[in-house]
Each structure stands twice: as C-alpha cells, then as structure tokens.
Amino acid sequence: RFEGAWIRISVVILAVFLLAVLASGFAMGVQVPGVYQRIDPRTLYDPGSPFANPGLRELAPGKYELYLRAQIWQFAPNEIHIPAGSEVTFYVTSQDVQHGFKIMETNVNMMVLPGQISTLKTRFDTPGTYEFVCHEYCGQLHHTMFGRIIVE
Ligand code: CUA
Structure with missing residues (x-):
C-alpha cells in the first residue's frame, strides 16, 4: 500500500x-576540477615545459593562463600579480606527492597530483590579496605551503 x-x-x-x-x-x-592532461613528473623541467618556468601568461587582453608547480613544501610561483577583471585558467601539477590547491574567496579548490595537470578557471574582478594554500596533508611542512595572488 x-x-x-x-x-x-x-x-x-x-x-x-x-x-x-x-x-x-x-x-x-x-566547477568540477578537470584533468587537463597527463604529464610525466620527470619531464617538468624539460626545455619547453611550461612548468620549468611557471607563472602567468597573457593569452589575450584580460585572459590569462597560470602555470603552477607544487612541490614539498612550496608553490612556484608563490606570489602572482594579476590585473583586476582578468579571467585566469589555472594549470597545476605536482613534482612529488599529492598536494591541494585552494584559493580563498574563489571557486578554485582542487587536488594536485603528480602525473596529472589539474585545471580550473576563475575571474578576479575585485582588487585585493587572495591567499592560496595546500589543503592536502603532504608531510612535515605542509602548513608552510601557501602563497598569494594580488589582484590590482
Ligand atoms: Cu602540499 Cu600540503
């Protein structure tokens, strides 16, 4: 019944x-973090690898891509300046163990794994300092793994 x-x-x-x-x-x-592509961690420093020389690249006015390399226990780069009103696509990978990547006050929150490039896109409209952290426990100095994005 x-x-x-x-x-x-x-x-x-x-x-x-x-x-x-x-x-x-x-x-x-x-957004669901995407796997952009697989990458062999041993090739991160090869000539021509964007992770050998990570950082912000301008694709078009107001459109950027940002390559970030995570490693124990830091991000490279760990301070990034971005013009306000920009749309940024993040490409993040790890050269060693599992890390996390979360930017405060944004929708960017993803795992960072050796062997894959994780990607997410966000806009920075409001000037200010946006801290980012590793939020996956990755060893002794996990808590020292952070950086900031300065939108100006
Ligand atoms: Cu890297 Cu926690």
Whole structure:
C-alpha cells in the first residue's frame, strides 16, 4: 500500500538533488576540477615545459593562463600579480606527492597530483590579496605551503 508513496518520495528526492547540482553548477559557478592532461613528473623541467618556468601568461587582453608547480613544501610561483577583471585558467601539477590547491574567496579548490595537470578557471574582478594554500596533508611542512595572488 505504501510502495507507491515511497517511490514518489524517492523520485522527489532525486529531483531535488539534480536541481541542487544544476543550481550549483550554473548559478553559483561551482566547477568540477578537470584533468587537463597527463604529464610525466620527470619531464617538468624539460626545455619547453611550461612548468620549468611557471607563472602567468597573457593569452589575450584580460585572459590569462597560470602555470603552477607544487612541490614539498612550496608553490612556484608563490606570489602572482594579476590585473583586476582578468579571467585566469589555472594549470597545476605536482613534482612529488599529492598536494591541494585552494584559493580563498574563489571557486578554485582542487587536488594536485603528480602525473596529472589539474585545471580550473576563475575571474578576479575585485582588487585585493587572495591567499592560496595546500589543503592536502603532504608531510612535515605542509602548513608552510601557501602563497598569494594580488589582484590590482
Ligand atoms: Cu602540499 Cu600540503
């Protein structure tokens, strides 16, 4: 007798979950971190590798890409200056162990793994200092692994 009611309740719950996912994705700008491509950590310093000389590159006015290399226990670079109003695509990889990358006050939050390049995109409209941290425990000096983005 109650089976019909339970099925209807289940369908409603699924619909609510689906709406929550769609709302967070489209309305709130939550993104699933993407795997941009695989990379052999031993090749990070090869000539021509963007991770050998990481940093900000301008693609077009207001559009940038930022290559970041994570290693125990620092990010390279760990201070980046970005003009306000820029859209930045991050490409982050690790040369050793698993790290994390989270920029405060933005939607950028991802794992950083050796062997893969993680990517996310965000806009910096408001000038200020945006701290970023490694938020995956990566050893003794994990807590010293941070940096900042200065939007000006
Ligand atoms: Cu790198 Cu914690």
